[in-house]
Amino acid sequence: MNHSPILSASQLSTTFQNSNGGLHVLDKISFEIGAQQFVCVLGPSGSGKSTLLRVLAGLLAPSQGEVKIKGQALTGPQNGVAMVFQNANLMPWRSVCQNIRLPLELDGVNAKDAAARSGELIELVGLGGFDDVLPQDLSGGMAQRVAIARALVQDPDLLLMDEPFGSLDAITRDQMGGELLKIWSVHNKTVVMVTHDINEAVYLADRVLVLSDRPAKIVLDLDIDVPRPRKEQVRYTPEFGEFARQLREAIGGREISI
Amino acid sequence: MSVPLSRSYGSDFLLTMATIAQNTSSLLYSLRQRGVALLPFTLALFIFLWYSLVWAGDLRAFILPTPDLVLSRFVEAAGDGSLLRHTMVTLSEVLGGLVLGVSVATLLGYLLAKSQTLERLLSPYIVASQSIPTVAIAPLLVIWFGPGLTSKVLICALIVFFPILINTIVGVRAVPADLHDLMRSLKATRWQTFWLLEVPAALPVFLGGLRIGATLAVIGAVVGEFVGADRGLGFLINVGRGEYDTALVFVAVFTLMFMAMGLYGLVVLLEWRLLGWQRRESQETINY
Ligand SMILES: Nc1ncnc2c1ncn2[C@@H]1O[C@H](COP(=O)(O)OP(=O)(O)OP(=O)(O)O)[C@@H](O)[C@H]1O
Ligand SMILES: [Mg+2]
Numbered sequence: 001m002n003h004s005p006i007l008s009a010s011q012l013s014t015t016f017q018n019s020n021g022g023l024h025v026l027d028k029i030s031f032e033i034g035a036q037q038f039v040c041v042l043g044p045s046g047s048g049k050s051t052l053l054r055v056l057a058g059l060l061a062p063s064q065g066e067v068k069i070k071g072q073a074l075t076g077p078q079n080g081v082a083m084v085f086q087n088a089n090l091m092p093w094r095s096v097c098q099n100i101r102l103p104l105e106l107d108g109v110n111a112k113d114a115a116a117r118s119g120e121l122i123e124l125v126g127l128g129g130f131d132d133v134l135p136q137d138l139s140g141g142m143a144q145r146v147a148i149a150r151a152l153v154q155d156p157d158l159l160l161m162d163e164p165f166g167s168l169d170a171i172t173r174d175q176m177g178g179e180l181l182k183i184w185s186v187h188n189k190t191v192v193m194v195t196h197d198i199n200e201a202v203y204l205a206d207r208v209l210v211l212s213d214r215p216a217k218i219v220l221d222l223d224i225d226v227p228r229p230r231k232e233q234v235r236y237t238p239e240f241g242e243f244a245r246q247l248r249e250a251i252g253g254r255e256i257s258i
Numbered sequence: 259m260s261v262p263l264s265r266s267y268g269s270d271f272l273l274t275m276a277t278i279a280q281n282t283s284s285l286l287y288s289l290r291q292r293g294v295a296l297l298p299f300t301l302a303l304f305i306f307l308w309y310s311l312v313w314a315g316d317l318r319a320f321i322l323p324t325p326d327l328v329l330s331r332f333v334e335a336a337g338d339g340s341l342l343r344h345t346m347v348t349l350s351e352v353l354g355g356l357v358l359g360v361s362v363a364t365l366l367g368y369l370l371a372k373s374q375t376l377e378r379l380l381s382p383y384i385v386a387s388q389s390i391p392t393v394a395i396a397p398l399l400v401i402w403f404g405p406g407l408t409s410k411v412l413i414c415a416l417i418v419f420f421p422i423l424i425n426t427i428v429g430v431r432a433v434p435a436d437l438h439d440l441m442r443s444l445k446a447t448r449w450q451t452f453w454l455l456e457v458p459a460a461l462p463v464f465l466g467g468l469r470i471g472a473t474l475a476v477i478g479a480v481v482g483e484f485v486g487a488d489r490g491l492g493f494l495i496n497v498g499r500g501e502y503d504t505a506l507v508f509v510a511v512f513t514l515m516f517m518a519m520g521l522y523g524l525v526v527l528l529e530w531r532l533l534g535w536q537r538r539e540s541q542e543t544i545n546y
Contacts, residue, residue, distance in 0.1 A: 054439070057443055058443075059439050059442060059443060076442075077442055077443045077444075077445055079445065081443075082443070083439075083440075083443045085436055085439070085440065087436065089434075089436045089437060089439075089440055091437065091455070091458070091459075092535060092536065093458045093459075093533075093535040093536070094535075102444065102454070103444050105454070106441075106444050106445070106446050106450055106454075134535050136535075136536075154444075
């Protein structure tokens with residue numbers, strides 16, 4: 001695996017202006033992500049995970065520090081970087097396939113190619129037959145899968161995902177995770193994925209970054225040395241449990257005893 | 259003890275009101291469902307009541323003409339082409355005013371929605387101008403632009419302006435920030451963001467404004483014609499009143515009514531065509 005950094009963040013700080021002196025969300029965050037790494041970001045709710053992703057996507061300029069993608073300082077959204085938003089963020093007036101096709105439409109891809117590619121992705125995310133359905137008629141999980149397809153249709157090098165499986169049930173979630181791993185390994189993508197599910201992070205990632213409470217710092221940068229391809233059973237091994245325990249401790253989840 | 263008692267009365271009251279509101283809205287809904295089928299009956303009832311009023315009150319024709327008198331007056335006015343002539347005059351004033359008012363208001367509304375500075379700069383003037391009743395400036399416009407088409411078009415445009423402006427601003431402002439982020443992350447051009455995001459997202463609210471505007475425009479034209487004109491349906495009403503030809507007044511009033519209903523219907527048709535995607539959820543809730 002090639003580990004020249006595709007993305008590097010140095011000393012990222014973000015402060016949102018508000019009436020009482022500003023809300024300090026990110027605090028001097030630095031890390032590098034190698035090409036084709038699968039990185040998960042964990043952290044307590046409201047710690048700034050979405051904010052970090054928005055900064056990495058070039059949607060939000062950091063108050064301090066800089067992001068480099070393939071060695072180039074980021075000044076705005078980049079080609080080759082696709083974002084999956086925390087809510088599915090679909091256009092309600094566009095059908096499933098029209099939503100998936102939007103990025104191609106903006107790039108001026110001709111209608112025939114666009115239809116073919118969106119067709120493939122609809123199948124991939126398991127929504128075959130729902131092409132002409134409007135977002136209002138989709139379940140939360142289906143809508144999120146459309147959002148994932150809309151990101152994948154751009155064939156990005158770097159995929160930024162903000163809790164993409166947040167509203168999926170456990171089974172579909174695992175399935176989608178498996179699909180994502182397949183896409184990731186076959187198509188040489190780099191993935192940065194925010195999740196709140198520790199087991200999911202250990203199962204999917206090469207590496208997990210744990211953010212602290214606001215203002216968020218990186219409290220743990222853990223390499224998950226579990227060989228790939230990972231089988232379902234890997235979830236029940238002691239080493240898997242040990243990684244999960246370390247992550248839980250870093251997040252600061254209090255012990256609950258009954 | 260009296261405090262909790264009154265409090266429970268309070269919540270009971272609210273509950274009752276809520277139930278009434280709910281029942282009323284479902285009643286209205288089922289009435290609308292059946293409304294079309296019932297139309298001949300309600301129309302017959304309306305005409306019957308009209309006749310009874312004339313007979314019971316022993317009203318003379320210049321106070322309240324009977325429906326058949328109005329009908330024969332209609333046939334007469336339609337037959338000699340005068341009704342059509344006056345209708346076309348008013349209709350062109352209305353349409354001219356709509357085109358002018360809607361385009362200026364939409365353009366300005368979009369700019370105001372996009373620029374806080376511009377809004378802060380202009381909104382005091384817009385609100386102030388809106389507190390002047392259009393009826394009050396209509397005479398001025400007739401003095402300045404003469405009794406012809408121009409002054410009426412301007413009056414219509416003025417009256418249409420405000421609801422369109424407000425609805426454009428509200429519609430454009432309400433475009434979800436997340437969708438703007440999406441378009442930015444996809445490196446959409448301004449033009450693409452305008453056509454593929456802002457227009458479709460703002461359309462429902464904008465068309466709501468257009469519904470109001472379409473009917474207001476008819477009022478604007480009549481106001482203008484009352485103030486000074488030698489043609490148009492408003493003028494016809496004035497003539498009818500002056501000559502105690504009350505049936506003619508009724509003919510003109512009904513024609514205006516149908517014109518306004520027609521325009522409203524066109525907007526509803528437009529909504530039906532353009533907003534198919536939200537037909538299911540909001541047809542019953544957003545209703546001006
Ligand atoms: N545009 C903004 N303006 C002001 N404050 C913001 C803005 N965006 C986020 N915040 C604040 O920054 C903090 C972090 O938000 P963020 O959405 O990044 O958290 P998160 O880690 O993604 O939370 P969750 O797990 O609940 O999604 C929150 O307190 C939020 O209120
Ligand atoms: Mg978040």
